[in-house]
Amino acid sequence: MIFRNLLLIKLISCVSGTFVVNVTQTSYQAEENHNITLEWTFTTKPDTSSNSVNIFCNLINDHKDLVLFHLHDGVEVSESQDQQFSGRVQFDKDVLREGRIRLQLSRLRTEDSGLYLCEVKTDDGWSSDRCRLNVTAADHPEPQRPTVSPEPESQGWIGLYVGLGLTAAAVLLVTLCFALRRCFT
Numbered sequence: 785m786i787f788r789n790l791l792l793i794k795l796i797s798c799v800s801g802t803f804v805v806n807v808t809q810t811s812y813q814a815e816e817n818h819n820i821t822l823e824w825t826f827t828t829k830p831d832t833s834s835n836s837v838n839i840f841c842n843l844i845n846d847h848k849d850l851v852l853f854h855l856h857d858g859v860e861v862s863e864s865q866d867q868q869f870s871g872r873v874q875f876d877k878d879v880l881r882e883g884r885i886r887l888q889l890s891r892l893r894t895e896d897s898g899l900y901l902c903e904v905k906t907d908d909g910w911s912s913d914r915c916r917l918n919v920t921a922a923d924h925p926e927p928q929r930p931t932v933s934p935e936p937e938s939q940g941w942i943g944l945y946v947g948l949g950l951t952a953a954a955v956l957l958v959t960l961c962f963a964l965r966r967c968f969t
């Protein structure tokens with residue numbers, strides 16, 4: 785429904801064409817679990833109120849079209865957001881008035897990769913722009929093999945050998961004592 789409205793608005797604003805949305809960067813490269821800030825700018829006039837700003841940002845890739853961020857008349861509509869981004873998007877409301885859309889996406893996943901399209905509508909018009917995000921998998925370091933420790937079984941054997949050695953020494957000592965006693969008596 786909202787999309788159909790935006791489409792209609794787009795057709796209308798195409799005629800005037802003074803309102804512009806730009807990406808600040810067309811392509812982003814990031815690693816899994818890192819954070820990234822996607823940024824768009826749009827035309828503002830001194831009398832542009834934040835309350836008249838509507839934003840729709842979507843992730844479009846091979847198999848899906850997911851809502852990253854939705855702002856309706858200056859108010860964030862978190863219900864629209866897709867579960868994939870739940871709790872991972874931070875919107876900077878302070879810079880909106882300057883015509884900047886800053887969206888920080890944290891704890892990046894490889895499935896966040898794709899085309900990000902932001903559509904913006906204000907009293908001045910409608911426009912959109914897109915950027916690409918490529919999230920590469922983090923190199924999972926090989927788990928360190930624990931240093932080889934003697935197995936309980938071999939520990940038992942060591943104990944047996946030590947015991948046998950001590951016994952032998954004791955027997956030797958006693959024998960020696962008896963021998964010495966016999967010599968002196």
Ligand SMILES: *[C@@H]1O[C@H](CO)[C@@H](O)[C@H](O)[C@H]1NC(C)=O
Pocket residue numbers: 804805806825826827828883
């Ligand atoms: C958008 O980009 C064009 C061309 O680079 C530039 O002239 C214009 O000022 C930009 N507008 C905004 C709102 O960033």
Ligand SMILES: *[C@@H]1O[C@H](CO)[C@@H](O)[C@H](O)[C@H]1NC(C)=O
Pocket residue numbers: 818819874890891
């Ligand atoms: C990523 O963002 C989260 C939440 O905003 C923050 O707690 C964390 O410190 C950030 N990590 C990095 C590496 O910037």
Ligand SMILES: *[C@@H]1O[C@H](CO)[C@@H](O)[C@H](O)[C@H]1NC(C)=O
Pocket residue numbers: 813918919920
């Ligand atoms: C994403 O980044 C990786 C590593 O730099 C690269 O090999 C791959 O081609 C990139 N994919 C796209 C769609 O740009």
